[in-house]
Every structure is written in C-alpha cells, then in structure tokens.
Amino acid sequence: MAVLFASIVYFPRSRLLILPIPIPIPAPLFAVVYLAWSYYSSRNSQDRINHDAHIAGALTGIAFVALTDPHSFVALLRHLKG
Secondary structure, eight states: OHHHHHHHHHOTTOEEEETTEEEEEEHHHHHHHHHHHHHHHHHHOOSSOOHHHHHHHHHHHHHHHHHHOHHHHHHHHHHHHO
16 A cells, blocks of 8 residues: 555556456545545454555555655645645
C-alpha cells in the first residue's frame, strides 16, 4: 500500500483498473474509497485480513513522500484543490 499510495502522490492524474471491472478510475478517487473501505472493514469485518495494516501502509507511503519530496506533496494538494 505504501508504494501504491506514494505513486498516487507522484502521478495524481493516473487512472487505475481494478479487475474484473475494466473501468479506469482516477487514482485519488481510488485512494479515498480504498481508505474508507479499509476503515469500515477493519471495524466490521470477520475475515482474517489486517485492514489496519493496509491503512498504516497507505498513510506511510503518503508521509514518506511528504517528508522526502515535499514539492511533490504540495503539487498533489494543488491538484486536488482544482
């Protein structure tokens, strides 16, 4: 998750395909939906998946880019504002 979310910071205009649904979705939209789904699943799921670890990995990837390359992080924030 850290690598995927770091790549979303670097390439916010990219689109992701989630198989088997062959519809490209914007990477920032994927990030928000994935974090919301992981949060919901970590609180309500009965499976053996550590959703909190996925959330931590995603946030670690974003934090790593923010600390090591703040210009890219600021560019992402500008992109998200419009």
